Amino acid sequence: MFFLKKLFTNHQKKKPSEETVGLYSSLAKNLNYLQTNLSHSSDLKWEQINFNNKKGILIYLESVTDREKIEKKVIYPLHKKAEGVIEEILPIAQFKKIAHLNKLPLLLVKGNCILILEGLHEAYVMGVMPSYSRSISEPSNEQVVRGAHDGFIENLTTNLYLIRHRIESTKLKVHYYEVGEITKTKVAVLYMQDIVNPKLVAEVDRRITSISTDTIASTGIIGEFIETSPLSPFPQILYTERPDRTAVNIMEGRVAILTEGDSSAMILPVTISAFYQSPDDYNSKWIIGSFIRLIRLASILIAFQLPAVYIAVVGFHPEILPTELIFTVQSSVGKVPFPPILEAILMELTLEVIREAGLRLPSRVGQTIGIVGGLVIGESVVRAGLVSYPMIIVVSLTAIASFVVPSHEMSTAIRILRFPLMVLSALFGIVGISVGLLFILIHLCRLESFGTPFLAPFSPLRMKDLKDTFVRFPIWKLNQRPHDIHPQRMTQEDYSRGWDADGQKEQ
Amino acid sequence: MKKWYVVLIGFCVLLFLSGCWDQELLKNARLLSIAGFDKASENKLFSTYVFHDQPMSESQEPKDEIKSAIGRTPRETRDKVDRKLSNYFRAYKNRVVMIGEELAKKDIYPILDIFYRDPHSSLNAKIVVAQGKASDLLAMKKVGNTLISDEIPKLIDGSEEKTLVTAENIQSICPVLFDPGEDILLPYLTKKETDIECAQLAMFHNRIFTGVLNPNESTMFLLLKGSPGKIARMTREEIDSDNSSPITFDVEKAKHDMQVRVQPKGKIVVTLHADWKIGITEYAQNHLNEQKIVDRLNRKISEDMTRLARQTIKKMQEAQCDGFGIGRRIIAFHPQVWKKMKGNWAYHYKKVQFKADVKVKIIHSGVIN
Structure with a gap:
C-alpha cells in the first residue's frame, strides 16, 4: 500500500523562486x-x-x-x-x-x-521567433464529406486565430495559463463570457492551476490531470482537431482548452451524445443526418455486445437460433476445438494486433497487412478448423462497427469493455451480459464531467434536449442550448423561418 | 480503498469456484427434428427419432439419422436412443411430433408431457397424427429429393397456409387439451405411395383420436371456425346443371357467425352462419360476364357449400369432436346448463342441433371477364 502510494503520489514541493539578479556592468x-x-x-x-x-x-x-x-x-x-x-x-x-x-x-x-x-x-x-508551422490541413481522423476542411495545427496562435475567425465576438475570452514547472507550456482556455456558466470557468481554473508537473507533453496529459473520474474507461472530455466543432461547442456554452504544441482541443463538459455525433450530421439535411446518427448508435451497440451475445447463444442458449440458421451455425462450430470464449478472444486479439500494426506501418506497407490479416488469417484460420465462420463474421462486423464511432476515445473505451462482457457471457450466458450491462449503466449514471451528468439529457431526463441526441431535429427546431451545462442564455435561435407564412400558422 | 480489494479478490475467487455451470454448447448437440411415437406391444411405446446432421464441409450433402427405441415412456425411449448416439440428444429444435394412429386412440397427453416439462423444449413444434404408423412414414427417409426432416415440417406449413389443416403446435393445443368444453383437431398425414399428403384433419375427443375429416371438410371446418390460411380453395362439381362442369373458387373473405342458444327444455341450438366472398379461379363454361349466370352460380354454390357444412358438422358430431368449442360457450354463458351436462357432454354434444348455412357471393372471376 505504502509502496503504491509512493509510486503514484505527486510530491508537490515547490522550488523556492530565484533571487533577482541585476545586470552586471561587465x-x-x-x-x-x-x-x-x-x-x-x-x-x-x-x-x-x-x-x-x-x-x-x-x-x-x-x-x-x-x-x-x-x-x-x-x-x-x-x-x-x-x-x-x-x-x-x-x-x-x-x-x-x-x-x-x-x-x-x-x-x-x-x-x-x-x-x-x-x-x-x-x-x-x-x-524574433521564427514562424515555422505546418499548413492548416484537414485532420485525417475527423474528416467530413462536406463542410469546413481546416484543422488545428501545433501552433497555439494559429489555432486561436481559427476560432476567433469563426466567432468574431468581443465576448469570446481567451485565458492563458502556463502549465509545467519546467516546460512552461502555454495553455489557452476559451469560452464565451456571456454564455458560459461562471461556476464551470471557476472549476476549470481551479483544476488547471492545481497542476504541478514538470512536463506537459500534450493536451491529453492535461486532460488526465483535470478529468473528474480518471479510473473510468469512458472519456469525459471531447478531443477534437476541428475548429468548427470547437467553435460550435464554445457557442453552446462549453469551455475549450488548447495547448501550445498540440493540434487537438479539449472540450468540456461533454455528455455521452457528443461521442457519437459528427459535424457531418449538421452539414447534411436533418433526415439524412438523423439516419446516419442512428446507424452510428447501432454500430456502437454492435461493437459493444455482438461477440458477447454470440458466445452466449452458441454456449448457452442455442435454442433461440432459427431452425434454418442453427444447422448452418452448428456445422461450422462443430469442428472447432476450442470453447467459444477462447475462439472469440483469439480472434479479437488477432484483430487488435492487426489494427495496431496497421496504425504503425507506413501507408504503403499497410496494404500488406490488409492482405495478410484479412485474407490469409481470415480464410486459413477457418480452413484449418481453428475458428468458425460465424465467429469470423461476428469479429469482422464488430471491427467495422467500432470504426464507425466518431470519437477515438469512445471507440477505445468500447473495445476494452467488450472483453469483460465476453468473459461474463462465457460464464453466465445472457444473464452475464445483462449483469455486465447493468454495471456499465450504473457506472455511466454516476459518471459526471465537470459537474454535468454524463448521461444528460437521458438521465436526468429532459425532453427538450432529446431533440439533438438520437436523431437531429431540424436546426430551426433547436431553439435552446443544451440545458445540461447551464448556460447563462438558453435561447440560441428564434424564429429563423419567420418568412414562411405557412410555417408561421403552425407555430 | 481496502473495500475495493476485498470485492476484487472476492470476484476472482468466485471465478475459480466450481459450481453448477449450465453451459450448453451448440457443437455438442444432436438436434432432434422429428419425433414419432407408435404403439408397441404390451402397452409400450415405440419411438422413432429423426436427427438432422449438417455436414462439416460444403461439398457433402446433409443427412438424416433415424434412431428408434422401445420403452414405457417417451423419456425412457429418449434416454435409450441417447445411449446409441454420439454427443447429446437435444430436442430444443424439434419441429414435428408425430403420433401414430393406433397410439392416438389412447390419451395423447402422456406423450406430450415431456415437452411441457422441459423449459428448453420447442413449443412451436407441430403436432400431427400419422395414418398407420409414424415409424413407417419416417422410415421413408427421403421424399423425392428432400430429406424427411425438412419435408414434413414444410409440408405442414404449406397445408396450413392453404387452409387444409389447423395451425396447431405444442403450445397452442395445451389449453385446449385440458378444456372440457373444446376439442382439438390435428393435421392427419397420409402416405400416398412414395409421397406424404397433408390435407386432412384428425378429430379428437377428450385427447383421444376419434375420426378423420376429408380435405374439403377440413377446409370447411377451418372456414366455419374462422381460422383460414392465406388461400382457401375448393373445386366442386356444379351438380344439377345440364352441362355440368367443375368449378374452382378461392374464398377471399369469409365472415362467420356462431350463436349458441339453449332452449328452455335444455336443447342446444347452434346457428352457424357464414358469408363468403369468392373469386372464380377456374370455370371452363365461362359466360361469367352475364349477371344471370353469376346469380345462378351464387345460388348453386351456396347450396352446395351449405350441404358440405352440414356434412362436416354431422361427421364431427359423430366423432364427438367439439372443434367449435360449443361446450366452452355453454360453460361461459350457461353455467347452470353445463353443470347438468358436464358428466355426459359427449352424449349431449351429439344431440346439439346445428343450423348451418353458407352464403356465397362471387366478387370476381379473374382477368378474362
Whole structure:
C-alpha cells in the first residue's frame, strides 16, 4: 500500500523562486551568467555590436530564432544608424526592456534575442521567433464529406486565430495559463463570457492551476490531470482537431482548452451524445443526418455486445437460433476445438494486433497487412478448423462497427469493455451480459464531467434536449442550448423561418 | 480503498469456484427434428427419432439419422436412443411430433408431457397424427429429393397456409387439451405411395383420436371456425346443371357467425352462419360476364357449400369432436346448463342441433371477364 502510494503520489514541493539578479556592468560577466544558466548550450550565439560608441553584445539561441529577422531587423538598423534611441531605430513590435539578469535565460529560450550594452542596467529584449508551422490541413481522423476542411495545427496562435475567425465576438475570452514547472507550456482556455456558466470557468481554473508537473507533453496529459473520474474507461472530455466543432461547442456554452504544441482541443463538459455525433450530421439535411446518427448508435451497440451475445447463444442458449440458421451455425462450430470464449478472444486479439500494426506501418506497407490479416488469417484460420465462420463474421462486423464511432476515445473505451462482457457471457450466458450491462449503466449514471451528468439529457431526463441526441431535429427546431451545462442564455435561435407564412400558422 | 480489494479478490475467487455451470454448447448437440411415437406391444411405446446432421464441409450433402427405441415412456425411449448416439440428444429444435394412429386412440397427453416439462423444449413444434404408423412414414427417409426432416415440417406449413389443416403446435393445443368444453383437431398425414399428403384433419375427443375429416371438410371446418390460411380453395362439381362442369373458387373473405342458444327444455341450438366472398379461379363454361349466370352460380354454390357444412358438422358430431368449442360457450354463458351436462357432454354434444348455412357471393372471376 505504502509502496503504491509512493509510486503514484505527486510530491508537490515547490522550488523556492530565484533571487533577482541585476545586470552586471561587465559584458563578459553578463554573458558568462547567461551561459551558465543555459547549461552552456551550444546553440547560444552572440555577436559584438557597437552602438552609441558603446560596446554591446547581441545574444540569442539560434535554434529558436529566425536568423534572417535578426539580421534585417536588429543588426542592419543598428549598423546603419550607429547612434540614437534604440526603441526608435528597431522595427520590432515585441520589444521590452528588462533590468533583471535572471529573467533573461527564459526569454532567450522563448525565442527572443537580447541586446546588452556596456554600462546600461537594462537589457533590450526583442522577439524574433521564427514562424515555422505546418499548413492548416484537414485532420485525417475527423474528416467530413462536406463542410469546413481546416484543422488545428501545433501552433497555439494559429489555432486561436481559427476560432476567433469563426466567432468574431468581443465576448469570446481567451485565458492563458502556463502549465509545467519546467516546460512552461502555454495553455489557452476559451469560452464565451456571456454564455458560459461562471461556476464551470471557476472549476476549470481551479483544476488547471492545481497542476504541478514538470512536463506537459500534450493536451491529453492535461486532460488526465483535470478529468473528474480518471479510473473510468469512458472519456469525459471531447478531443477534437476541428475548429468548427470547437467553435460550435464554445457557442453552446462549453469551455475549450488548447495547448501550445498540440493540434487537438479539449472540450468540456461533454455528455455521452457528443461521442457519437459528427459535424457531418449538421452539414447534411436533418433526415439524412438523423439516419446516419442512428446507424452510428447501432454500430456502437454492435461493437459493444455482438461477440458477447454470440458466445452466449452458441454456449448457452442455442435454442433461440432459427431452425434454418442453427444447422448452418452448428456445422461450422462443430469442428472447432476450442470453447467459444477462447475462439472469440483469439480472434479479437488477432484483430487488435492487426489494427495496431496497421496504425504503425507506413501507408504503403499497410496494404500488406490488409492482405495478410484479412485474407490469409481470415480464410486459413477457418480452413484449418481453428475458428468458425460465424465467429469470423461476428469479429469482422464488430471491427467495422467500432470504426464507425466518431470519437477515438469512445471507440477505445468500447473495445476494452467488450472483453469483460465476453468473459461474463462465457460464464453466465445472457444473464452475464445483462449483469455486465447493468454495471456499465450504473457506472455511466454516476459518471459526471465537470459537474454535468454524463448521461444528460437521458438521465436526468429532459425532453427538450432529446431533440439533438438520437436523431437531429431540424436546426430551426433547436431553439435552446443544451440545458445540461447551464448556460447563462438558453435561447440560441428564434424564429429563423419567420418568412414562411405557412410555417408561421403552425407555430 | 481496502473495500475495493476485498470485492476484487472476492470476484476472482468466485471465478475459480466450481459450481453448477449450465453451459450448453451448440457443437455438442444432436438436434432432434422429428419425433414419432407408435404403439408397441404390451402397452409400450415405440419411438422413432429423426436427427438432422449438417455436414462439416460444403461439398457433402446433409443427412438424416433415424434412431428408434422401445420403452414405457417417451423419456425412457429418449434416454435409450441417447445411449446409441454420439454427443447429446437435444430436442430444443424439434419441429414435428408425430403420433401414430393406433397410439392416438389412447390419451395423447402422456406423450406430450415431456415437452411441457422441459423449459428448453420447442413449443412451436407441430403436432400431427400419422395414418398407420409414424415409424413407417419416417422410415421413408427421403421424399423425392428432400430429406424427411425438412419435408414434413414444410409440408405442414404449406397445408396450413392453404387452409387444409389447423395451425396447431405444442403450445397452442395445451389449453385446449385440458378444456372440457373444446376439442382439438390435428393435421392427419397420409402416405400416398412414395409421397406424404397433408390435407386432412384428425378429430379428437377428450385427447383421444376419434375420426378423420376429408380435405374439403377440413377446409370447411377451418372456414366455419374462422381460422383460414392465406388461400382457401375448393373445386366442386356444379351438380344439377345440364352441362355440368367443375368449378374452382378461392374464398377471399369469409365472415362467420356462431350463436349458441339453449332452449328452455335444455336443447342446444347452434346457428352457424357464414358469408363468403369468392373469386372464380377456374370455370371452363365461362359466360361469367352475364349477371344471370353469376346469380345462378351464387345460388348453386351456396347450396352446395351449405350441404358440405352440414356434412362436416354431422361427421364431427359423430366423432364427438367439439372443434367449435360449443361446450366452452355453454360453460361461459350457461353455467347452470353445463353443470347438468358436464358428466355426459359427449352424449349431449351429439344431440346439439346445428343450423348451418353458407352464403356465397362471387366478387370476381379473374382477368378474362
